[in-house]
Amino acid sequence: MTEDGRPLGVLMVCGQRIDGASLYTSEGSHTETVGEWTAKSALGPGLSTWALDAPAEGWETAGSAALLDAGTTYHLRGWTKGDSRSSTAVDFTPEDLEQLAPGHVRYYGPTSTLTVPVAEFEATACKKH
DSSP: OOTTSOOEEEEEEOSSOEEEEEEEEEETTEEEEEEEEEEEEEEOSEEEEEESSSOOTTEEEEEOSSSOOTTOOEEEEEEOGGGSOBOOOEEEOHHHHHHOOTTEEEEEOSSSEEEEEHHHHHHHTTSOO
């Protein structure tokens, strides 16, 4: 979350690469993509962030998270072209985002969903548990 309350996509690439990210909903076997971001250059190891609600520098954007439906669960995950690798998805609702303080990130940790400062996420997300 930015200081002015805008949602961010946050990926910690651990040792490989990520080419993009998708925001989607799913109900049963039906999946609907809400937004998709393709990095203009593959993301190498390290932290990457981008705006979810508007076009972002360094990304090609299809859709956005500008209008999320209350009570709907969304999933955000990073992927490689060909889907040979992907990040662990994080689930959230618009209500979860309202509770997220600026400078914090929500992610799926070793056993549950965690909300931590971005610096803590960056320091711990790639550690083996």
